[in-house]
Amino acid sequence: MSDHDEAATVRPLTLAWVSRHLEVGERIVGIEALHGGITAEMRRLTVGTRDGGTRDLVLRSFVDPNFVEHAEDWLNREAGALTLLTGAGVSAPGLVAVDPTAAHCAYPSLLMTHLAGRTVLEDEGAETRVPVLAAQLVAIHALRPAERPRKYVALTTADTVVVPKGADAAVWAAAIDVIRRPPPSCEGRFLHRDFQPGNVLFDVLPSTPADARITGVVDWAAASWGPADLDVAHCCVNLALLHGPEWGRRFAEAYEEAGGVLAATVSERLYWRVRAALACSEEVRLVAGPWREAGRTELTTRAVEGRLDAYVTALMGALG
CATH class of the missing domain: 3.90.1200.10 (Aminoglycoside phosphotransferase (APH), C-terminal lobe)
Structure with missing residues (x-):
C-alpha cells in the first residue's frame, strides 16, 4: 500500500470495514488525505480491481471530539440524501456504506464513490x-x-x-x-x-x-x-x-x-x-x-x- 502522507493514515478497524464493502478480489492499494474539510477527515482510497485497474472511493470519518457527538445525525442525513439523489439528475457521490455509530469502525464513517474534478477557490475565473x-x-x-x-x-x-x-x-x-x-x-x-x-x-x-x-x-x-x-x-x-x-x-x-x-x-x-x-x-x-x-x-x-x-x-x- 502506498501512503506518502502520515495524515492519510486510516485506522486498521476502519480499513477492515472498508475492505468488507469491496468487490471480491479487490484491495486497497493507496490512501491520500483530502484537504479542505472542516468537520471530518476525508481520505481518497485507491482500490485495485480484479482486472488490474483501479477505482477510487472516498472515506469520511468524524474524529474530532467537537464533532463526533453530531456524527450519527450528520452521517445518517448524508446517507439519506445520497440515496435520494441516486438517478435524480444532480451529480453527487454514490453511497457505498455508512457506520454512523462506529459500531464497526474506529470512528463514525461513511464510504462513497469518488467524483472527478477539483474545488476551485482562486479569484481568477x-x-x-x-x-x-x-x-x-x-x-x-x-x-x-x-x-x-x-x-x-x-x-x-x-x-x-x-x-x-x-x-x-x-x-x-x-x-x-x-x-x-x-x-x-x-x-x-x-x-x-x-x-x-x-x-x-x-x-x-x-x-x-x-x-x-x-x-x-x-x-x-x-x-x-x-x-x-x-x-x-x-x-x-x-x-x-x-x-x-x-x-x-x-x-x-x-x-x-x-x-x-x-x-x-x-x-x-x-x-x-x-x-x-x-x-x-x-x-x-x-x-x-x-x-x-x-x-x-x-x-x-x-x-x-x-x-x-x-x-x-x-x-x-x-x-x-
Missing part, C-alpha cells in the same frame, strides 16, 4: 464560475424527492453572533436586530444547506475558463427542506469572503438569471442574507483555515473578518 454555480443550485432546488429531508435548522441567534474587532457596532447591532424577527414565510425547496465553492467540483483542466463545468457536488450532510433563499444566502456570503463583498450580490443575481425564484420582497431576501452572514461570524477561523490550506494564503482570519464586516455593512445599507 470567478466571473465565469459564478453563473455555473448559480445554475447548479437552481437544479438542486428543482428536485422533488419522494421523501422530503427534515426541515432546515438555523442555529445562529442574536446572542451567538461574534462582532469582528473594529466593526461598526451600530451597524452590527442593527443586523443582529434583523434576525430577532421571525423568519419570513416561504415555499419549501430541497436544500443542500452548505452549497459553496468548497463543496463543488469543477473540471480539472477546462480548455478555457469559459468552459468551466461542474463535475459534482459533495458534502450533503446538512441536506434539508426550506427556503431557497437560505441556500442562496449561504453561497453569497462564502463568495463575498472568498472573492470580495460584491460577489454576494452577483451570485444572487445570477441565481435569478438562471431561473431561480427568491422571496417576493427585498426585505425578505435580505433577512436570509443577513442571517447567513451573521452565522459566518461564528466560524471565521474554521472557514479561513481550509482556504489557506488550499492556497489562498492571504485569507487570514483578520482579512476574512474584514470582508465579512464589509459585506454586512453593504447588506444593511441595502436595507436602508
Whole structure:
C-alpha cells in the first residue's frame, strides 16, 4: 500500500470495514488525505480491481471530539440524501456504506464513490464560475424527492453572533436586530444547506475558463427542506469572503438569471442574507483555515473578518 502522507493514515478497524464493502478480489492499494474539510477527515482510497485497474472511493470519518457527538445525525442525513439523489439528475457521490455509530469502525464513517474534478477557490475565473454555480443550485432546488429531508435548522441567534474587532457596532447591532424577527414565510425547496465553492467540483483542466463545468457536488450532510433563499444566502456570503463583498450580490443575481425564484420582497431576501452572514461570524477561523490550506494564503482570519464586516455593512445599507 502506498501512503506518502502520515495524515492519510486510516485506522486498521476502519480499513477492515472498508475492505468488507469491496468487490471480491479487490484491495486497497493507496490512501491520500483530502484537504479542505472542516468537520471530518476525508481520505481518497485507491482500490485495485480484479482486472488490474483501479477505482477510487472516498472515506469520511468524524474524529474530532467537537464533532463526533453530531456524527450519527450528520452521517445518517448524508446517507439519506445520497440515496435520494441516486438517478435524480444532480451529480453527487454514490453511497457505498455508512457506520454512523462506529459500531464497526474506529470512528463514525461513511464510504462513497469518488467524483472527478477539483474545488476551485482562486479569484481568477470567478466571473465565469459564478453563473455555473448559480445554475447548479437552481437544479438542486428543482428536485422533488419522494421523501422530503427534515426541515432546515438555523442555529445562529442574536446572542451567538461574534462582532469582528473594529466593526461598526451600530451597524452590527442593527443586523443582529434583523434576525430577532421571525423568519419570513416561504415555499419549501430541497436544500443542500452548505452549497459553496468548497463543496463543488469543477473540471480539472477546462480548455478555457469559459468552459468551466461542474463535475459534482459533495458534502450533503446538512441536506434539508426550506427556503431557497437560505441556500442562496449561504453561497453569497462564502463568495463575498472568498472573492470580495460584491460577489454576494452577483451570485444572487445570477441565481435569478438562471431561473431561480427568491422571496417576493427585498426585505425578505435580505433577512436570509443577513442571517447567513451573521452565522459566518461564528466560524471565521474554521472557514479561513481550509482556504489557506488550499492556497489562498492571504485569507487570514483578520482579512476574512474584514470582508465579512464589509459585506454586512453593504447588506444593511441595502436595507436602508
